[in-house]
Amino acid sequence: MDSKQLRITEIFHSLQGEAISAGLRTVFVRLTGCPLRCNYCDSEYAFFGGEKMSLKAIVEKVTSYDAEHVCVTGGEPLSQPNCLPLLSALCDEGFAVSLETSGAMPIDSVDSRVSRVMDLKTPDSGEAHRNRYENIELLNQHDQLKFVICSRADYEWARFKLEEYNLTQRVAEVLFSASHEELPHRDLADWIVADRLPVRFQMQLHKILWGDQPGF
Numbered sequence: 001m002d003s004k005q006l007r008i009t010e011i012f013h014s015l016q017g018e019a020i021s022a023g024l025r026t027v028f029v030r031l032t033g034c035p036l037r038c039n040y041c042d043s044e045y046a047f048f049g050g051e052k053m054s055l056k057a058i059v060e061k062v063t064s065y066d067a068e069h070v071c072v073t074g075g076e077p078l079s080q081p082n083c084l085p086l087l088s089a090l091c092d093e094g095f096a097v098s099l100e101t102s103g104a105m106p107i108d109s110v111d112s113r114v115s116r117v118m119d120l121k122t123p124d125s126g127e128a129h130r131n132r133y134e135n136i137e138l139l140n141q142h143d144q145l146k147f148v149i150c151s152r153a154d155y156e157w158a159r160f161k162l163e164e165y166n167l168t169q170r171v172a173e174v175l176f177s178a179s180h181e182e183l184p185h186r187d188l189a190d191w192i193v194a195d196r197l198p199v200r201f202q203m204q205l206h207k208i209l210w211g212d213q214p215g216f
């Protein structure tokens with residue numbers, strides 16, 4: 001396992017700010033590089049640079065924080081082939097592992113013990129043409145589907161996709177998040193209530209607590 005290397009932007013310990021396990025102490029492994037350029041991306045610092053680390057060194061560093069949960073994110077983690085063995089190694093160590101992915105790459109080889117949090121890119125992200133819709137059929141009750149919504153038009157689009165793919169039945173949770181600084185959270189909350197949508201509204205907890213900065 002030591003010969004496998006990954007390019008890593010940061011490994012840090014915080015509270016999970018997003019998705020089902022929000023609020024739980026979690027170690028984050030942020031892989032460097034992403035083939036997408038979403039208009040709203042809050043992690044542009046992960047596009048380039050980073051440090052090469054062996055799989056063994058990553059697992060050791062993660063273990064040192066004594067947390068139950070690990071979130072592998074980026075950048076786009078699946079753009080590095082060694083992300084797959086990393087996910088399996090973390091599962092083997094007994095961590096509850098989640099993966100944040102854009103859904104622009106195939107997700108079929110991800111270890112089935114991992115909870116995949118797949119972001120279906122909306123029109124206003126500027127990257128909706130990168131969505132691999134065939135990934136949706138691979139998602140199951142262990143996974144989550146996220147929409148980051150930038151406008152009313154994005155909201156209408158997401159609501160349509162919800163029905164078109166029967167998403168609420170497919171995954172454990174469908175998450176609707178307002179794009180930070182682009183859409184007032186309150187607007188999204190009001191729309192979900194008015195339309196009685198079966199989704200989980202979410203706000204990025206870490207940004208409320210610590211602001212928009214790397215390492216939190």
Ligand SMILES: C[S@@+](CC[C@H](N)C(=O)[O-])C[C@H]1O[C@@H](n2cnc3c(N)ncnc32)[C@H](O)[C@@H]1O
Nearest residue numbers: 040041042043074075076100101102119179180
């Ligand atoms: C930084 S991305 C990394 C993983 C992967 N590249 C992806 O897009 O899912 C992690 C999550 O943060 C979300 N995100 C990025 N910028 C955001 C923003 N300004 N407001 C809300 N969510 C944002 C993404 O949409 C994605 O769901």
Ligand SMILES: Nc1nc2[nH]cc(C(=O)O)c2c(=O)[nH]1
Nearest residue numbers: 014015016017018073206216
């Ligand atoms: N606290 C915290 N929770 C997060 N959940 C997903 C994150 C990400 O950037 O993918 C993230 C992050 O950057 N920080």
Ligand code: SF4
Nearest residue numbers: 034036038041075102
């Ligand atoms: S896919 Fe994720 S990391 Fe890449 S630009 Fe979009 S939000 Fe940022």
Ligand SMILES: [Mg+2]
Nearest residue numbers: 042043073204
């Ligand atoms: Mg983040």
